[in-house]
Amino acid sequence: MLTPVVDDDGTPFWEYAARGELRVQACAEPGCGELRFPPRPCCPHCHSFAAEWRRMSGRGRIWSYVIPHPPLLPDYAAQAPYNVIVVELAEAPRIRLVGNLVAGPDARLDSVARERIRIGARVQVVFPREPKELEEGAVRPPRWTLERS
Amino acid sequence: MAGTRTAGLKDATAIVGIGQTAFAKRLPESEKALACRAVLAALDDAGISPAEVDALASYTMEETDEVELAKAVGFGDLSFFSKVGFGGGGSCATVAHLAAAVATGQATVGVAWRSRKRGSGPRPWRNTAVQLPTPAQWTRPFGLLRPVDEIAMLTRRYLYEYGATRDHLFNVALACRNRANQNPAAIMYERPLTREMYMTSRWISEPLCLFDNCLETDGALACVVVSAERARDCRRRPVYVHSAAQGLPAQHHGMVNYWNDDPLTGPAWTAARHLWKHADLTPEDVDVAQIYDAFTSLVPLSLEGYGFCGRGEGGAFTEGGALEIGGRLPLNTGGGGLSEAYVHGFNLVTEGVRQLRGTSTAQVPDAATCLVTAGEGVPTSALLLRN
Numbered sequence A: 001m002l003t004p005v006v007d008d009d010g011t012p013f014w015e016y017a018a019r020g021e022l023r024v025q026a027c028a029e030p031g032c033g034e035l036r037f038p039p040r041p042c043c044p045h046c047h048s049f050a051a052e053w054r055r056m057s058g059r060g061r062i063w064s065y066v067i068p069h070p071p072l073l074p075d076y077a078a079q080a081p082y083n084v085i086v087v088e089l090a091e092a093p094r095i096r097l098v099g100n101l102v103a104g105p106d107a108r109l110d111s112v113a114r115e116r117i118r119i120g121a122r123v124q125v126v127f128p129r130e131p132k133e134l135e136e137g138a139v140r141p142p143r144w145t146l147e148r149s
Numbered sequence B: 001m002a003g004t005r006t007a008g009l010k011d012a013t014a015i016v017g018i019g020q021t022a023f024a025k026r027l028p029e030s031e032k033a034l035a036c037r038a039v040l041a042a043l044d045d046a047g048i049s050p051a052e053v054d055a056l057a058s059y060t061m062e063e064t065d066e067v068e069l070a071k072a073v074g075f076g077d078l079s080f081f082s083k084v085g086f087g088g089g090g091s092c093a094t095v096a097h098l099a100a101a102v103a104t105g106q107a108t109v110g111v112a113w114r115s116r117k118r119g120s121g122p123r124p125w126r127n128t129a130v131q132l133p134t135p136a137q138w139t140r141p142f143g144l145l146r147p148v149d150e151i152a153m154l155t156r157r158y159l160y161e162y163g164a165t166r167d168h169l170f171n172v173a174l175a176c177r178n179r180a181n182q183n184p185a186a187i188m189y190e191r192p193l194t195r196e197m198y199m200t201s202r203w204i205s206e207p208l209c210l211f212d213n214c215l216e217t218d219g220a221l222a223c224v225v226v227s228a229e230r231a232r233d234c235r236r237r238p239v240y241v242h243s244a245a246q247g248l249p250a251q252h253h254g255m256v257n258y259w260n261d262d263p264l265t266g267p268a269w270t271a272a273r274h275l276w277k278h279a280d281l282t283p284e285d286v287d288v289a290q291i292y293d294a295f296t297s298l299v300p301l302s303l304e305g306y307g308f309c310g311r312g313e314g315g316a317f318t319e320g321g322a323l324e325i326g327g328r329l330p331l332n333t334g335g336g337g338l339s340e341a342y343v344h345g346f347n348l349v350t351e352g353v354r355q356l357r358g359t360s361t362a363q364v365p366d367a368a369t370c371l372v373t374a375g376e377g378v379p380t381s382a383l384l385l386r387n
């Protein structure tokens, strides 16, 4: 599987994710505080370079989704057809994250029947439990499970 | 240009030569050789010697560089050379840059070209080591690997928000295929498409199927731009660059445009505002259009963006044969990227020229105005051509 090729601005997101925390970059300028994603060096609203990483509830709704079929890279082809979703966050609907809808934190990318995937469905973030140790460079890409209604 | 006009672009320059190689899944020659052939063919069409060329424009993804091309085909001293980024978003901008250079006296004879072996060469998305665009860390690990996956995400949302259907996307694929069936140079010349074939074809990335995707083609094309004054002495009927625009909207994110307030309005809207502002014409005046079609769903988005219909109406616009010859807006009359050849949209520029010369294989009677667009969904560009 591809691991993220992280840039300077994105590094904190992946470090928090490795600890099981979903955080989004926000402007730290008093009186602004706008969330922004993807992360970038300065705030497009007030141009401040001061930033903080705000913890999100991890709840959201599916904004859109696709089901890729081969030809794909081998690790992905092995799970195809799988889903990729875009989630709009509950507390900030215009912050959207690309992810996968899965049956559980360590389940395959095709572990949710496609009939159950629909735009607007409520989802909750989960982080893979593997690898168990918080090794240097461990990557835990956030994934999403359907909220029980 | 003499006179009191300030350095405006409107009708100041014209395309006077077009050239191309054959299109095929696999051509034996190198990209460099194909580039040379297309450029020489375009200059021959214009009746202008390569020694007179002093300006070049192409795409940043073009791998035959100016030095290689200039020394091979024998250009004169070059005083202007420019490359435009963002893949197929740069097609029309290459002509726009030459038009600006010629109109402002930076150069006198400009050549734009694109040569690509996408049919037999590697697929860029297969490269796992190089992830040039910054957003890749937010998309590729999750299996959004190919351009088709990225655009399928916006397409699904588009269908959901506006009630557009796969039949609307089929209308786009069919119009392009029908025109290709009239064009002996098109890869799909002898391959008709039916609704049954479309609806039962394999998925590539749901909701996009095989026929929603452009071809994978080897081939090269070029065109020649000179001043309007010079154009009158060339051997072909001049096709004037009436208006030209690039577009990179505020807070735009490329093909993964998921992170702004309104992801379903893209670069087309930005380019269109500038294009129409500087034109004497409106969308109602357009006789024929060449709309960038790497994926069928880019067409309804572009129809909205360039003002042929309102927001969310791009799907319905395609109904009733609107995109066919005789319809409200005949488009991609050579077959487009979907059915003629996919060479980053440069064949849409050359087909626009043919329509206004009256020499298309699917000629729109008395066509006098043609809109040509570059890729929607990436920083884009557009040309309004007239004869």
Ligand SMILES: [Zn+2]
Pocket (backbone or CB within 6 Å): A027, A028, A029, A032, A033, A034, A043, A044, A045, A046, A047, A048
């Ligand atoms: Zn701010």
